Amino acid sequence: MWSDRWVGLPYRELGRGPEAFDCLGLFLALQRVxxxxxxxxxxxxxxxxxxxxxxxxxxxxxxxxQVAEEGAALLFRVRGLELHVGYALNKRQMLHACGDVGESVIEDFQTGAMSRRLEGIYVYGR
Structure with missing residues (x-):
C-alpha cells in the first residue's frame, strides 16, 4: 500500500520532512503528494x-x-484544544505523526480514545 513508506517516520515538533514530521507537517506533505x-x-x-x-x-x-474519505482532515482535541490533525486513509483509519509514540502510525480513529477526541472530519473545498 502507498502509505507504508510514510509509517514509522520519526516525530519531531515543527518537522516538515522528509526525515521527520509533526502531525501538521505530515498532513501537509500528504496533501501535496x-x-x-x-x-x-x-x-x-x-x-x-x-x-x-x-x-x-x-x-x-x-x-x-460525517464520513471520512482519503485525504480528509481529522481534527482532534488535546487538553480541550484543537491540537492534532490526522490524514484519513478511509472511513476508519488515519495516518498521523504521533508525539506520544514518537513516529508516524496508522490508527483507527473511530474507536477508543481517538474517537472521543475527534472534533470533526473535514474535506477540502466548499
Missing part, C-alpha cells in the same frame, strides 16, 4: 496554532462531513 495541494503552513507548534485559533482561519476552505 497525494492531492497536489499546497496548503497554508503556519510554521508554528500546534499549541501556538491552537492559541492563535488558526484552525478557525483555514476552516472556510474545508467542509465538515
Amino acid at each position: 497525494r492531492h497536489g495541494r499546497v496548503l497554508f503552513d503556519p510554521l508554528c507548534s500546534m499549541t501556538e496554532a491552537a492559541r492563535a485559533r488558526l484552525a478557525d482561519q483555514v476552516r472556510p476552505d474545508w467542509r465538515k462531513v
Whole structure:
C-alpha cells in the first residue's frame, strides 16, 4: 500500500520532512503528494496554532462531513484544544505523526480514545 513508506517516520515538533514530521507537517506533505495541494503552513507548534485559533482561519476552505474519505482532515482535541490533525486513509483509519509514540502510525480513529477526541472530519473545498 502507498502509505507504508510514510509509517514509522520519526516525530519531531515543527518537522516538515522528509526525515521527520509533526502531525501538521505530515498532513501537509500528504496533501501535496497525494492531492497536489499546497496548503497554508503556519510554521508554528500546534499549541501556538491552537492559541492563535488558526484552525478557525483555514476552516472556510474545508467542509465538515460525517464520513471520512482519503485525504480528509481529522481534527482532534488535546487538553480541550484543537491540537492534532490526522490524514484519513478511509472511513476508519488515519495516518498521523504521533508525539506520544514518537513516529508516524496508522490508527483507527473511530474507536477508543481517538474517537472521543475527534472534533470533526473535514474535506477540502466548499
